[in-house]
Amino acid sequence: MRPRELVIGVGLCAAWIVLSILELRVGPGGAFPADDLARGVGAAFRLADPLEGSRQTIVEFRLWRALAAGFVGGALSLSGMMLQGLFRNSLAAPSVIGVTAGASLGAAIAILMFSGYLPTWALLTDRSVQPFVLSGAAFLGALGTAALVTGVAQLGGRVSVPTLLLAGIAVTTSVSGILGAIQSTVFHDFDVVRALGAFTFGSLDDRNGMHVSMVVSGLVLAMATIPFVATELDLMAGGESDARSLGVDVGRTKVLVLGAAVMSAACAVAAAGQIAFLGLIVPHLVRLVVGGAHRVLLPMSVLGGAVFLLATDYAQRAYFGDLGLQPGVVMSLLGGPFFLSLLLRHRRTAIAW
C-alpha cells in the first residue's frame, strides 16, 4: 500500500470512529456528557457499570444504530464495488442482481404474515423467533432472487454477464410488480402500508445486536474473499479472454465475487432495509480518490461506505430530524448532488473508465 493510500485509509478509519461517537450524541433523549457516554458504551460490553435507569438503554440503542449504520454502509459499498469490478460496468450495484428487490419481497411476506394477511406457521408464532423473522425473510428473499438471477445467467458452468444483467432487470421488475400488487391489496391498512414503505427506504431505527451480527457476518464473509479476487478483478478489467490467457480462473473468480457480493448485500438489506444509491455511488467516489487497483479499492470501499452512511444518518438526525426522513431518502437527496459535483470535477477521468 502506498503512503497516500495509507493516509486515506487511516483518515477514513478516524472518520468512522468520530462519526460513530457523534451518532451517540444525537437522539430524542438529548446529548449525554462524554463521561456518561464512555461509561454507557463500556457497560454495553460489560466493561463498566451501567448508567442509571433508562439512560443505559438509550446509549445502547444509539450504539447499535451507529454500528449498524457503519457496517451496513460498508457492506453495501463493498458489494457494489465487487459487482462493478466483475461486470466492468459502472452502473452495477446490488440492486442489479435482484438482491434488494428480493429482500423487499421477503420482508413484505413477513409483514403480511405478521398482519394476518397470510397464514402464519406455528414456528413463526413462537415469541422467541418472531424478532428474527423479518430480517430472516428479507435475507432468504435476497438470496432467492440472486440465486434465480445467477441460475438463469449460468450455462455450462459459465456465467454470462450480459444475461445476468438482463435477468436482474427482469427479476427486479417482476418483484416490483408483486410489491405493487401487495400494496394495492392492503392499501386500506395504513399500518401495513407504512411498514412496507419503511423497508423500501431503509431504517436504522431500533436496531439491536441481532441486526449488527447479521450484517457483520455477511461483511466478514465477503471481506474474506478479497485476497482471492482482488488481483483477478484487476486482470479481468481488460476482458475475460485476456484474463484467462494471464492464468486467471475466471469461472472461480465470478462465483467467489458473486457469492461475496450477494452475501454482503443480502445481510445489509436484511438488517436495515433498502438504502438506495449507496452501493452505486460510494464505489465511484472511492475509485476517484484511490485509483483502480482492487486490492486497495475493496477494503477502502468498506471504509468509505461506512463513513458515508454514518455521515448522512448523523446529518439527518442532527439537522433534519424534524423532517423525519429515512436513510435511503437522505442518501438519495444529498448523495445525488454530491456525486454530480464529483463527476463534474473529474469528468475526464470518469469518461476514461
Add this chain to the structure above:
Amino acid sequence: MRSSFWVWLLPTLLCLGIMSLVATVRARSGQRSPIPRAVAVGASAFPLRIERAHARTQTLARRPERVFLANATVVDIASELISADRVVALPEQALTWSRLVDVDDGFRAKARFRSVDSEQVLAFAPDLILCSSFNQKFAGDWVEASGIPMVSLPHPRSIDELREIIRLLGTVLDAETSAGLLDDELGRRIDAIGRAGGARRGLGVLVYSNVGAGGYTPGRGTLADDMIRTLGMRNVAADLGKRDYEECTFEDIIVGAPDFIVVPGRYGEQELSTRDLLLDEPALAEVTAVARRQIVRLHPRLFSTGSHEIVEAAEQIAAFVDARIAEEARAK
C-alpha cells in the same frame, strides 16, 4: 476557475433546492385542508351550492338519492344519516374498517368496489359522490367534468372539524335532523368523557403502531391528539415535538415515558401484534406503560378512524385508564 465555481455551485443549488422542496412539502402537510361549505341557493334546501377550495363551486340540484360512498370514514358517517336504499355503492374495505363490522342496516348488501376509478364511479350513475381529498386526486377531474357533484372531505384533525363534517354531510344528504342528533350525541359523550377525566389529568399516553418494520405515532395536529386532550391526558408524541403521523423509535418511547400506550389489535389471533412487540422488547421493560402492562388494544377500525367512532375509541381508553386508576387507589 470559472468552471470550478460552477462545478460546486450547481450541485449546491440542486441540493438546496431539493431540501427546500422537502421542507415546503413538510410545512404544507401541516396545513389544514379546507372543509367544503354547502349553501342553499334559494329558500328551500335544494338547489345547494357546494363551495370548495380555490373558489370552485358545484350545484347539487336536488336531494341525492344515488350516493356513492368512496371510503370507510364516509361510510361510517353517512350510514348513520341515511338509509341504505339511497346508497349505490360502497368500498370493499368498509366491511372491515367501518361501523358496518357491527351494523348492517342493509348496507352490506350494496354493490362494492375495490378502488375508486372514474369509469367505475360513472358506471354506478351516482347523483352525489362523497369521498376523501385523496380519492378526489385520483378520479376527481374526470368525474367532475361529467357534472356529478362531488363532496371531498379532508381527514379531520380535531373533534371540532369532525363535527363540522357531520353537519356538512347532514346538509348535502338532506338529513339535517339525523346529523343534528349524531352531533349532539357526539358532544354529549365527549363532555361525559371530559367530566370524568380529573384523575387522568397529567397522565401521558402514546398512540403507537408497529407491525415489525418500525413504529408510527400521531403527534400534534391529528384527531388522535385531540382525542387524548379530551380524555384529559397528555399526548406523549406531541410532547416529543412530533407532528402529524411520524416515525416513533424505541428511544422515543423511553424518553417520552408514557403511562399508557394505545395500540391497534389485529384481525387474526396468531399475528405479531404491536402489544406483543412492546411486551417482548427488553429495552422497554422499564417504561411504565409496558412494565405495568398498561397497553390499550383498540379494534383496528377504531385505531385509525376519522369519523365519530373516535368517541368509541376514547371511551374504551377512558374505561381502561379509569379501571387502572381505581385499582391503584384500592391497592393504596
